Amino acid sequence: MEEALRPPGTFLGRLQPLTRERLLAVGVRRSVKEAQVVIREGALESYVVLLDEALVKVTVALSDGRHALLAIRVSGDIVGEISALNGTPRTATVTACRPSVIHIIHRQAFRAFLRDYPEAALEVAGIVADRLRWANRRRTDFTSYPVRIRLARVLWELAVAYGRRTPRGVVVDIRLTQDELATLCGAAEISLQKALGGLRADGIIETGYREIVVRDGEALRSIADLD
Structure with missing residues (x-):
């Protein structure tokens, strides 16, 4: 797999090449289909999932039966590390958004790897801290900014992290429903629809079937009020 597909902020992207190769050798490689559940909330499982491709x-x-979208994870990331390390039930469900390749690393093997490669253990701690910081910032956004700004921030983050540059603009095609996008923005779906409509009317984005095209990235960044 090309290194460019493992962003620097991901777990694999933070590791030195030899450490990365050793970790990939530890896990069992599996292919999963789109919409396949990789980790199920509440399950008592003891493995880490390393996202390869x-x-x-x-x-x-x-409580009302809906599902809230917490995050998107990409090639190079790990998921399920907390439950694997402390033996607690899964706190969230992880579902493939497209056909993917993952590595299943069981708890004992992952712990042994971290003992043998202390720098990797430090990177795991760093990733957990980054995710906590992100969650805290998102809670601040929910209370401090209107839906239009929160939506612009989420779309900007998605476009930068997962977008494909095309003649139409930057395409984000990770197949999110409006309900999932609304929960990621901390907004009611009707409020999200209004904010999306405003961005479309301004020519900043286009929307299609589970696809968003950012046509004017600078305008979106300006609305997002990012430094």
């Missing part, structure tokens, strides 16, 4: 979404069940 993959795109997945992380969701949690709500």
Whole structure:
């Protein structure tokens, strides 16, 4: 797999080449289909999932039966590390957004790897800290900014991390429903629809079947009020 497909912020992207090769050798390589559940919320399981060539979404069940989208994870990321390390039930469901290749690494093997490669253990701690920081910032966004700005921030992050540049603009085709996008923005679906409509009317984005095209990235970044 090409290194460019493992972004620097992901777990694999943070590791030195030899350490990365050793980790890939530890796990069992598996192919999964689109919409296949990789980790199920509440399950008592003891393995880590390393995303080799993959795109997945992380969701949690709500009391009203809906599912809230917490995050998107890509090639190079790990998921399920907390439950694997402390033996607690899974706190979220992880589902493949497209046909993907993953590595299943069982708890004992993962712990042994971290003992043998302390720099990798530090990177796991760093990833957990980054995710906590991201969650805290997102909660601040929910209380401090209107839906239009929150939506612009989420779309900007998705476009930068997962977008494909095309003649039409930057295409984000990770097949998110409006309900999932609304929960990621911390907004009611009707409020999200209004904000999406405003961005479309301004010519900043286009929307299609589970696809968003960012046509004017600078305008989107300006609305997002990012430094």
